[in-house]
Amino acid sequence: MTNSLTQTATRAVGIDLEEGMDLLRRMILIRRFEERAAQLRASGLIPGFLHPCSGQEAVAVGVCAALGENDVLTSTHRGHGHLIGRGADPARMYAELFARSTGYNAGKGGSLHMIDAELGFLGANGIVGGGIPLATGAALQLKRTGSGAVAVTFFGDGASNEGAFHESLNLAALWKLPVLFVCENNLYGEFTRQNEHMLLENVADRASAYGLPGVVVDGNDVLAVRQVAAEAADRARNGMGPTLIEAKTYRHKGHFEGDMARYRPKEEVESWMKRDPLVLFPNVLRDELGATEESLEALRQEVEERLSRDIEWAKEQEHPSPEDALQHVYVDSYNGRALR
Amino acid sequence: MSKFTFADGIRQAITEEMERDPAVFIIGEDVGASGGVFGVTKGLWERFGSDRLWDSPISEEAIVGAAVGASLVGGRPIAEIMFSDFSMLAMDMIVNQAAKTHYMTGGKLSSPMVVRMVTGTNGSTGAQHSQSLESWFTHVPGLKVLAPSTPEDAKGLMKSAIRDPDPVMFFEHKGLYVGRGGPAGEVVEIDPIPFGSGRIHREGTDVTIVTYLKTREYAMQAAEALAEEGISCEVFDPRTLVPFDYEGLRSSLEKTGRLLVAHEAPARGGFGAEIAAWAAEHCYDVLRSPVQRVGGRNTPVPYAPVLEQFVLPMTNQIAESVRTLLGKPTIQNQNINI
Ligand SMILES: Cc1ncc(C[n+]2csc(CCOP(=O)(O)OP(=O)(O)O)c2C)c(N)n1
Numbered sequence: 001m002t003n004s005l006t007q008t009a010t011r012a013v014g015i016d017l018e019e020g021m022d023l024l025r026r027m028i029l030i031r032r033f034e035e036r037a038a039q040l041r042a043s044g045l046i047p048g049f050l051h052p053c054s055g056q057e058a059v060a061v062g063v064c065a066a067l068g069e070n071d072v073l074t075s076t077h078r079g080h081g082h083l084i085g086r087g088a089d090p091a092r093m094y095a096e097l098f099a100r101s102t103g104y105n106a107g108k109g110g111s112l113h114m115i116d117a118e119l120g121f122l123g124a125n126g127i128v129g130g131g132i133p134l135a136t137g138a139a140l141q142l143k144r145t146g147s148g149a150v151a152v153t154f155f156g157d158g159a160s161n162e163g164a165f166h167e168s169l170n171l172a173a174l175w176k177l178p179v180l181f182v183c184e185n186n187l188y189g190e191f192t193r194q195n196e197h198m199l200l201e202n203v204a205d206r207a208s209a210y211g212l213p214g215v216v217v218d219g220n221d222v223l224a225v226r227q228v229a230a231e232a233a234d235r236a237r238n239g240m241g242p243t244l245i246e247a248k249t250y251r252h253k254g255h256f257e258g259d260m261a262r263y264r265p266k267e268e269v270e271s272w273m274k275r276d277p278l279v280l281f282p283n284v285l286r287d288e289l290g291a292t293e294e295s296l297e298a299l300r301q302e303v304e305e306r307l308s309r310d311i312e313w314a315k316e317q318e319h320p321s322p323e324d325a326l327q328h329v330y331v332d333s334y335n336g337r338a339l340r
Numbered sequence: 341m342s343k344f345t346f347a348d349g350i351r352q353a354i355t356e357e358m359e360r361d362p363a364v365f366i367i368g369e370d371v372g373a374s375g376g377v378f379g380v381t382k383g384l385w386e387r388f389g390s391d392r393l394w395d396s397p398i399s400e401e402a403i404v405g406a407a408v409g410a411s412l413v414g415g416r417p418i419a420e421i422m423f424s425d426f427s428m429l430a431m432d433m434i435v436n437q438a439a440k441t442h443y444m445t446g447g448k449l450s451s452p453m454v455v456r457m458v459t460g461t462n463g464s465t466g467a468q469h470s471q472s473l474e475s476w477f478t479h480v481p482g483l484k485v486l487a488p489s490t491p492e493d494a495k496g497l498m499k500s501a502i503r504d505p506d507p508v509m510f511f512e513h514k515g516l517y518v519g520r521g522g523p524a525g526e527v528v529e530i531d532p533i534p535f536g537s538g539r540i541h542r543e544g545t546d547v548t549i550v551t552y553l554k555t556r557e558y559a560m561q562a563a564e565a566l567a568e569e570g571i572s573c574e575v576f577d578p579r580t581l582v583p584f585d586y587e588g589l590r591s592s593l594e595k596t597g598r599l600l601v602a603h604e605a606p607a608r609g610g611f612g613a614e615i616a617a618w619a620a621e622h623c624y625d626v627l628r629s630p631v632q633r634v635g636g637r638n639t640p641v642p643y644a645p646v647l648e649q650f651v652l653p654m655t656n657q658i659a660e661s662v663r664t665l666l667g668k669p670t671i672q673n674q675n676i677n678i
Contacts, residue, residue, distance in 0.1 A: 106446025113444040133405020141410035167402035328447040331505035
């Protein structure tokens, strides 16, 4: 039943230059969004945690590129890339990080809980593995209503040790739910290397225990990820059920902003840095689709200017008033007063 | 003897709501063709089929998680946790996910779903199948907590629970399903009951007994016995713990001036403590004596009938607590808070 294969499309299959530039734009946007967020945090503008996904951009962008408008997603504590990959507005993301009332969650979420309900983005999640059952349930409802849409859940290698992962895979396989389980395997769960938290080499091999296909893909290759996700989404839309996709990738930075990540061997970091998706993909665009150095530079410039505008806008947004803390505990008329 | 059982009330509410709204569906262990361990979903499989009843593997976290996830995209799921003891395995989905969705998304998403949980003991069900955990959930902002004690209330409250836009924890005492006798199934028309509206089961002037779930029956028996001694008890069932009918409680206390809270859950940290504290804070002006509580002893629920009956608050203990409140104890008062 398991169909473990390694996809490595280092070639520009099935895209034209414009599409390729679009994927790259999104990847650069993610990288620079977070790098600038790190600076803003250092200058005191952002309270709380930030878990950067530098190095993993190709997974977010590749998967999102394979999805349609009505599809829904759940994310992790490391969710900025998934949101931007899905097309969320960085200005409102910054506003949320700055804890302003026009931020995505009205200042009630922050980085760990960011959502964009209109994009079907059901939220980052502070609980490791927490989004997996939610996407499974969303897929159940999508199937029930015959919507033709699929649900996607991102999670890490560490999360695949949680019960929520195993229960959800079994349930989704049993009921042939239209859901893509996307493991971003960046080799670490917090400070613990994969070989210290599981004996298997591939998270994808866990799929066979539940009777669904498991696929390993090069997570630093945006086109390979896109292709694998598109195939899985097709399967799901055709009533053939879920797929477990394991995208092998690496986080360039520490577990959270401020973690120096000294627990990682230097050679390991260096070898992965050479496979930075933001170097690999521009090379493909240049070598195979004729992108010019100027056009790539212009793209970087465009992203930079956009983020500057977004940050300026976000800085001007209002802070919530203290009483807003009483809002949104419940949906109905109890809002505005603590329910006794 | 009524033909309309507690299980009928819940089943009829679910049936009527499933007919009204196609978004309503059920997910849980053995909820399908077999009709559930307590027969609550009996007949629904034949009527609504497999798209409305998802008979799931034994995976509490996935069951509740799927319900929460479905609710985020337009579903109106009813998740069944066979025994409330097993809700521990789904606690992340209830407490960290469902209860927080609306708040942490700044009102952009919500999780309208019902978790049905069988609670309490019905005779030797033992320590892992008999707990009363309702107060745990009342401690979590974002959840509503329901604890009906009659078939009619079960039906009316279940209808409201399914229509409610928030996550609702619905407690069904296993000792209320049974013991009513007669052929079940008679359809009784009940309107949805608004949350936060308590019900006075018996009017009285000397003491207000606040009680819910199965303990209400013992309180009623105690009230009857006490009436023969010339003591007049008002029995007040809040029906919903969150939100709670504090106005109703206050008016009752204005009449009686004395409060006893009785429930099956251990007294320590039980919901009775919350009610007692509220009364002390807000009704001190009308209280004529200190508030009393009678709850389960602070032990797991034991198996042997003789032990079980010793730790649960039953008719005699409730009656004795009322006498103590009125300064007329008949036996040596037992300290229930070991
Ligand atoms: C249930 C739970 N346990 C522990 C944590 C603390 N924690 C936050 S992130 C993390 C590591 C997760 O590793 P992985 O799933 O591989 O994701 P990654 O951080 O590599 O993206 C841990 C242990 C948590 N947030 N939730």
